[in-house]
Amino acid sequence: MHAVVCIKQVPDTTDVKIDRKTNTLIREGVPSIVNPFDIHAIEEALRLKDRFGGRVTVISMGPSQARESLKKAISYGVDEAILISDRAFAGADTLATSYVLAQTIRAIGDKEPVDLVLCGKQAIDGDTAQVGPGIATRLGISQLTYVVKIRSIDLEKKEIVVERQLEGGREALRAELPALLTVVKELNTPRYQSLPSMIRAARYDPPVWDKDSFDRDPSLLGLKGSPTKVSKVYVPPPREKGGIIAGDPEDPEKTVAELVDKLLECKIIG
Ligand SMILES: Cc1cc2nc3c(=O)[nH]c(=O)nc-3n(C[C@H](O)[C@H](O)[C@H](O)COP(=O)(O)OP(=O)(O)OC[C@H]3O[C@@H](n4cnc5c(N)ncnc54)[C@H](O)[C@@H]3O)c2cc1C
Numbered sequence: 001m002h003a004v005v006c007i008k009q010v011p012d013t014t015d016v017k018i019d020r021k022t023n024t025l026i027r028e029g030v031p032s033i034v035n036p037f038d039i040h041a042i043e044e045a046l047r048l049k050d051r052f053g054g055r056v057t058v059i060s061m062g063p064s065q066a067r068e069s070l071k072k073a074i075s076y077g078v079d080e081a082i083l084i085s086d087r088a089f090a091g092a093d094t095l096a097t098s099y100v101l102a103q104t105i106r107a108i109g110d111k112e113p114v115d116l117v118l119c120g121k122q123a124i125d126g127d128t129a130q131v132g133p134g135i136a137t138r139l140g141i142s143q144l145t146y147v148v149k150i151r152s153i154d155l156e157k158k159e160i161v162v163e164r165q166l167e168g169g170r171e172a173l174r175a176e177l178p179a180l181l182t183v184v185k186e187l188n189t190p191r192y193q194s195l196p197s198m199i200r201a202a203r204y205d206p207p208v209w210d211k212d213s214f215d216r217d218p219s220l221l222g223l224k225g226s227p228t229k230v231s232k233v234y235v236p237p238p239r240e241k242g243g244i245i246a247g248d249p250e251d252p253e254k255t256v257a258e259l260v261d262k263l264l265e266c267k268i269i270g
Pocket residue numbers: 006007008035037038059060061062089090091092093094095097101118119120121122123124125126127128129130131132230233
């Protein structure tokens with residue numbers, strides 16, 4: 001079993017503050033983390049390796065700082081972690097990002113066939129949830145999104161059965177391998193890093209692949225390959241202060257009636 005996991009380094013957005021004067025995000029001093037969904041993708045790949053043997057390769061497209069995320073992946077016990085980094089990839093939207101990741105996976109697969117590609121459901125910064133399906137489409141393999149459980153994998157029959165998390169329940173799907181999964185947090189509980197893996201991670205220097213490391217069409221890379229352009233980024237206006245129904249402790253029915261009137265007025269109930 002050879003699983004490739006795509007991970008993205010993202011700012012720890014719970015820490016992001018907004019500069020109300022300039023209306024921009026204050027990014028200085030904000031720590032970077034591995035996208036939380038991607039940690040669950042790594043964990044699932046490691047569980048499959050524990051069951052079936054084989055390899056787990058982790059890849060990330062990003063600037064050189066993304067090395068830290070790859071080292072983190074190594075500390076969980078993955079075999080190899082590759083940084084995909086080149087100025088030509090800068091300014092990529094989801095289409096161009098999925099192109100580079102798909103071409104990288106093809107090149108990795110030429111050396112050792114890939115059975116499964118795992119991605120997070122979405123990145124907590126870009127928030128589009130498009131990269132996983134984009135990679136699957138480009139590779140021409142099945143895409144199984146919002147995976148909450150892997151029911152079974154049959155490497156002989158080249159078949160996988162998963163459960164997808166939907167709003168009103170779950171859906172079981174069978175697909176051919178190789179396939180791409182995007183995963184939700186409920187899929188598993190990530191393991192603790194072991195000391196030997198942490199030591200290996202501290203010494204690990206991820207190999208760097210640039211635009212010459214795989215077959216590519218230059219017009220599909222980075223800004224050139226991106227049909228969308230971000231024309232403006234702005235901070236949502238602060239929420240208006242909410243009203244308070246003072247209420248009368250002696251007359252709770254009157255307080256409830258006031259609340260119901262307010263809810264009717266705001267068309268929250270009708
Ligand atoms: C407002 C805005 C402005 C932006 N401006 C720029 C810009 O100027 N320059 C620029 O380069 N980018 C920019 N981006 C980032 C870029 O468009 C996306 O972040 C990128 O294409 C990935 O999309 P996503 O973050 O929505 O990932 P999603 O599709 O939500 O990610 C889903 C999963 O795909 C995988 N994945 C996603 N990205 C990567 C990656 N890089 N490497 C490995 N795996 C990955 C992970 O498994 C992740 O969990 C901007 C994004 C936004 C929202």
